[in-house]
Amino acid sequence: MAVITTIDDLHRLYRRRAPRMFYDYCESGSWTEQTFRDNIGDFQKIRLRQRVAVDMSNRSTASTMIGERVAMPVALAPVGMTGMQHADGEILAARAAEAFGVPFTLSTMSICSIEDVAAQTSKPFWFQLYVMKDEDFVRRLIGRARDAGCSALVLTLDLQLLGQRHKDLKNGLSAPPKLTLPVIADLATKWRWGLGMLATKRRKFGNIVGHAQGVGDPASLMAWTAEQFDPQLDWGKIEKLRDLWGGKLILKGILDAEDAVMAQKIGADAIVVSNHGGRQLDGAHSSIRMLPSILEALGGRTEVHLDSGIRSGQDVLKALAMGAQGTFIGRAFVYGLGAMGQAGVTKALQVIHTELDKTMALCGERDVTALGRHNLIVPQGFDDPTAVV
Numbered sequence: 001m002a003v004i005t006t007i008d009d010l011h012r013l014y015r016r017r018a019p020r021m022f023y024d025y026c027e028s029g030s031w032t033e034q035t036f037r038d039n040i041g042d043f044q045k046i047r048l049r050q051r052v053a054v055d056m057s058n059r060s061t062a063s064t065m066i067g068e069r070v071a072m073p074v075a076l077a078p079v080g081m082t083g084m085q086h087a088d089g090e091i092l093a094a095r096a097a098e099a100f101g102v103p104f105t106l107s108t109m110s111i112c113s114i115e116d117v118a119a120q121t122s123k124p125f126w127f128q129l130y131v132m133k134d135e136d137f138v139r140r141l142i143g144r145a146r147d148a149g150c151s152a153l154v155l156t157l158d159l160q161l162l163g164q165r166h167k168d169l170k171n172g173l174s175a176p177p178k179l180t181l182p183v184i185a186d187l188a189t190k191w192r193w194g195l196g197m198l199a200t201k202r203r204k205f206g207n208i209v210g211h212a213q214g215v216g217d218p219a220s221l222m223a224w225t226a227e228q229f230d231p232q233l234d235w236g237k238i239e240k241l242r243d244l245w246g247g248k249l250i251l252k253g254i255l256d257a258e259d260a261v262m263a264q265k266i267g268a269d270a271i272v273v274s275n276h277g278g279r280q281l282d283g284a285h286s287s288i289r290m291l292p293s294i295l296e297a298l299g300g301r302t303e304v305h306l307d308s309g310i311r312s313g314q315d316v317l318k319a320l321a322m323g324a325q326g327t328f329i330g331r332a333f334v335y336g337l338g339a340m341g342q343a344g345v346t347k348a349l350q351v352i353h354t355e356l357d358k359t360m361a362l363c364g365e366r367d368v369t370a371l372g373r374h375n376l377i378v379p380q381g382f383d384d385p386t387a388v389v
């Protein structure tokens with residue numbers, strides 16, 4: 001492909017280059033995928049107000065997320081198995097984020113370990129925690145994140161069990177992939193991926209394998225989640241984890257105003273309004289639809305970020321103008337990674353930045369922190385989760 005101008009271009013290249021099993025993992029929502037589709041569709045329902053005859057020189061997309069300076073308020077979301085989309089994927093994505101000046105979040109279910117990513121980067125990254133039944137393992141994970149200099153703990157609350165994604169079950173998703181005949185036939189056409197994987201030692205869940213004892217099948221995300229994730233996670237346990245960590249805490253996976261208020265009460269530094277990219281509770285509203293009611297309940301006293309459905313700088317602008325202080329991209333950077341490694345992640349960030357910057361200018365704004373509802377035309381009833389829009 002000659003010229004890449006959109007996240008969609010990266011998506012097409014990614015689809016050609018990544019093994020089918022990992023492409024399907026990334027591109028799936030749970031069950032009917034209604035929420036997965038709504039996340040994108042609802043962004044499209046919001047329109048922008050074009051303004052003219054406004055000085056558009058000296059624009060800035062710089063802002064802060066949890067007090068950290070960012071070149072634009074777009075963090076890389078924690079994505080499980082990123083190191084299966086491209087060899088050493090988490091390290092490459094973290095390096096691209098660092099060079100660009102945006103936060104990188106490492107998933108508990110990453111292939112490259114916390115220590116590996118820390119050794120290969122020079123700025124602190126954020127660590128995402130899944131809470132497991134084995135308290136000692138969780139305590140050690142938190143300690144490892146602290147020792148690696150992570151500057152925030154992103155505690156995911158919406159995945160104590162895995163939403164069913166049909167393709168993963170049918171593909172027998174695992175890391176590394178089991179070499180069945182259909183997998184071998186697919187890998188035969190993905191030579192770039194294969195060469196990268198042959199050249200790296202990082203092919204298993206790096207935070208888990210060698211660190212946790214007595215696990216059934218450490219190669220299977222599904223088996224791991226079912227066996228190890230703590231279904232009893234509640235606000236009391238979250239408070240204990242907050243104290244154990246003792247640093248900046250971001251609570252991710254909040255989609256309801258009542259839960260957002262609980263997060264505020266326990267002193268979260270930020271929440272991420274998220275439905276996990278439509279991968280968990282299919283049938284829930286899109287994140288952008290739920291954002292206004294959550295912002296209203298929080299009354300501006302807790303920082304709010306948003307993920308799920310962002311595929312362009314215009315989507316970022318809409319989320320910010322709706323009132324989020326920051327955003328996260330997951331699939332949008334994975335497309336870049338699977339397409340072109342670190343250069344592809346950088347490309348994804350550049351595409352989003354250019355779209356954000358130019359859209360801001362055409363909306364008559366020069367500073368990303370000044371965006372607001374005045375820049376948008378929002379369908380009537382969008383603020384009301386019970387309305388049909």
Ligand code: GLV
Pocket residue numbers: 079080159276279
């Ligand atoms: C894990 O985060 C997943 O959504 O698969």
